[in-house]
Amino acid sequence: MKSSASITLRKKPNKKGQYPLAIRITKFRKSSYLYIGHYITLNYWDNEKSIVKKSHPNAARLNYLLLTKLAETNRFLLQLQAEGKDFSAAQIKKDILFLNSDKNFFDIADAHLEEIKANNKFGRLTVDKAYIGHIATFVKSRQLSFQDLDENFLRKYMNFLKNSKKLSERTIVNHLVLIRLLFNKAIRQGLIDRKFYPFGKDKIKIKYPETRKIGLTIQEIQSIEKLTELTDEEYHARNIWLFSFYLAGIRVSDVLKIRWSDIYDNRLHYTMNKNSKLVSLQLPEKIHAILKDYINDKGSDNDFIFPELKVVDPSDEKQLYAKAKNANKWLNSRLTEVAIKAGITKKLTMHIARHSFGNIAGDKIPVQMLQQLYRHSSVTTTMMYQSYFISQETDKALNSVVDF
Incomplete structure (x- = not known):
């Protein structure tokens, strides 16, 4: 038995x-x-x-x-x-x-995955499970003590990810962040002494590489709004993209989960999937035009506004995640077609709606207000995010030198 x-x-x-x-x-x-x-x-x-x-x-x-x-x-x-x-x-x-009292790294890793799964964080579960799988592939077993996770091991592992797995610098850093998280959990549980901690000064430093965040301009968004020769699928994808943009770049996973009951008093009230924060936004006039396209399919106030998740049991978080993930891929494919018809050469995806809002907001909106719109925990996060899009002052400085 x-x-x-x-x-x-x-x-x-x-x-x-x-x-x-x-x-x-x-x-x-x-x-x-x-x-x-x-x-x-x-x-x-x-x-x-x-x-x-x-x-x-x-x-x-x-x-x-x-x-x-x-x-x-x-x-x-x-x-x-x-x-x-x-x-x-x-x-x-x-x-x-x-x-033996020495705990295996993968014991802590497995418990970490179970914890994420219990909290219905399926997006993170997929990513972290893949990262832990890479570590198992590298060591060629499921036996790895925390003392073995020293600086030498990590440097070899980073090289493995770069050359064998062909991963980007940002993704490699994300692997290190997960290892650091699990190492800290092991320290808190008394499974390993902090003297073996491989991160920090004069050790392995975790530094995120700079990345480019490109958003659309006002003129490019207007060209998308004015398109008339669209298929039904392209029209629907454009609607969802604009819905996200008009509401400060709501993430697609949140857009697809919005119900009619979330809208009242001319405001949208919803809970962000990423950090469970409550958000309340006034509906711009342009949003009402989009909602009219879906009102006839409304069965009840508890229905999803957009059709992607209507075929899924709303209580099944795993299925909701899987369906939303596939819907995002489908929407991005249609948005590529929309971009071509609008004469836009930049890559157009659902996530670009968030970058486009940041790009247009620039330094026009006080950073504290942007923090509220984005629902960032720290104003520092908002400042770092907006720094990708604020170029007015640097443009003036450049022109002040070369404009003669």
Whole structure:
């Protein structure tokens, strides 16, 4: 009979009325428990999801610890199964407790992926899973200790990503950011001493390379607005692009999830998918013209405005993500055709709507107001983003020298 492991809250309180968090190992219908050393009261336990509720002050750390212990236990059970060993739940617990205390990098990585999946962050899950796969390919196994993740290892790994995987500098930096995140989690859990930390001064420095962000000009957007000879598909793609642009460059994943019920009092109210922030924007007059094209397909106030996600169960976050991702590819293909008809040589994609808003906003709008429109956590992030588009002062400086 196959062994199984799961996260649980044992219903045996201590003297303070708190209950122990544990990993339950089951074999032959008998269970044994690995306690992680932390207790909570019942009101902080989500029995349906088997996680600590967010209302607990240390919910994130406790849940991550539970997921890490679960991943470690499952790895051990798979090893026993592969070796054809048949132990009782009690014996399995005993063997796990005597395992070497050095934790494998991939145990922490697997727990990290499980945490992202539990939070329905499927976009990040796809990316981080691919990055961790690259690390496994590089080391040619799933065994890697944190002490092995030294500067020499990372420099060789960066070279591997650049020459073998042909990845860009920005993507390589993103790999390092993930490794740093997992290393810091391991340090916080006491799995590795900070003296082995390979990042920082005189070590591996993570610096994002400068990238070009190109947005459309007012004239180019007007040429898109004035197009008349469009197919139904091109017309629809243009509508979604303009809808995004008119509302400060809303990301396509958010645009497609907007429902009729999100619009009231001449405002759009929605929650950003990227950071779960609430956004409220007044609807520009041009938005109403777009909405008229879809009002006849409205079944109820809870319907999505645009048709892409109407065929998906709205409660299935994974399917919503997959459908929105495919829709973005389809829209970008149609937008390429729109750009050609508008005589635009720049690459036209859904994300360019955000860059175009930033390009036109330039230094016309106070940075604090732009921060609110973009919903950035820090005004510094807004300033860095707008720096790609603000060129008026540098243009004046240049002309002051050469205009003679």
